[in-house]
């Protein structure tokens with residue numbers, strides 16, 4: 555049985571919220587808040603969630619993927635700024651992000667310039683801690699500096715909330731995070747099948763919940779989902795058709811209105827594999843070193859392995875992309891770049907060359923925002939790409 559949508563078969567999570575990832579996570583954050591756990595808002599894949607969780611604090615990913623608050627944001631911010639930054643700010647201006655409303659503090663990182671400056675503008679609304687992210691991950695000093703920054707974050711959280719942590723609790727959190735990440739890898743493996751037994755929507759749903767949840771909370775659910783996916787494989791339930799073009803999407807984070815690119819790919823007859831982005835696989839790719847005696851150092855080293863375009867050089871992105879191409883066997887690679895994201899935009903040239911020269915695969919760079927105005931044009935470009943295969 556071939557499927558492209560949620561109708562006609564048992565949805566993966568089957569809790570009435572399939573395809574509604576933010577609602578499910580909101581339910582989770584609200585329930586934890588009711589149990590008197592503080593909530594901190596986060597924006598980025600570099601936020602060390604395991605340290606936060608080891609303190610009994612809940613990390614909540616703040617809203618940043620909708621086009622609707624951008625008009626308000628542009629009354630303050632320049633129009634030629636990345637939509638993710640404008641949307642984040644607009645949500646706060648309009649009081650429209652329920653996760654921000656639940657947050658007792660915000661954790662930010664010095665990733666790109668636009669975000670850094672936007673954080674200055676929201677810093678006086680709620681207690682905000684900005685982590686100075688080393689941007690040359692191969693330097694010996696990088697992990698030491700990032701470890702110190704994580705310790706400073708711990709001090710900030712201890713000062714603002716009546717919650718503490720210690721090496722034992724942090725070690726516990728990272729060991730469970732490793733269990734969670736290993737199972738997430740198994741979930742992604744179902745997207746490597748031909749045809750895939752899991753859709754991008756389901757991967758998005760699972761990842762959205764897995765990011766703020768602890769390993770202990772997620773592992774039983776992930777084990778259940780893996781059994782369901784095994785059954786799908788046995789029953790021959792899959793997405794797309796055996797000959798649908800397989801598309802690996804890499805680049806900027808994709809959620810909410812930006813998922814238009816996934817819909818365009820599906821409507822053109824393609825099948826989206828597990829996305830190579832912070833809203834896809836990136837947050838679950840690496841494991842923490844266990845039992846080192848210094849779990850904060852283990853956290854620092856693990857987070858600096860995230861191959862974000864804010865890093866220089868960012869060779870790890872290409873190495874990881876090679877592994878993903880070997881694992882998922884795409885027919886094409888699409889680099890998704892948000893307008894005015896200079897880091898991913900400039901890096902796209904290198905990524906394109908690498909994909910064509912090393913892997914001999916067609917490559918398409920898509921530069922877009924959160925509006926729906928270019929959907930027709932995106933469709934034409936993706937259809938032309940598939941026709942060329």
Ligand code: SF4
Pocket residue numbers: 597598599600665666806807832860862863864
């Ligand atoms: S792409 Fe980079 S800056 Fe954006 S969320 Fe991921 S790690 Fe953070």
Ligand code: SF4
Pocket residue numbers: 636637638639665666667668669806807864892894895896897898
């Ligand atoms: S997509 Fe690019 S410009 Fe936008 S917030 Fe992320 S790194 Fe910054």
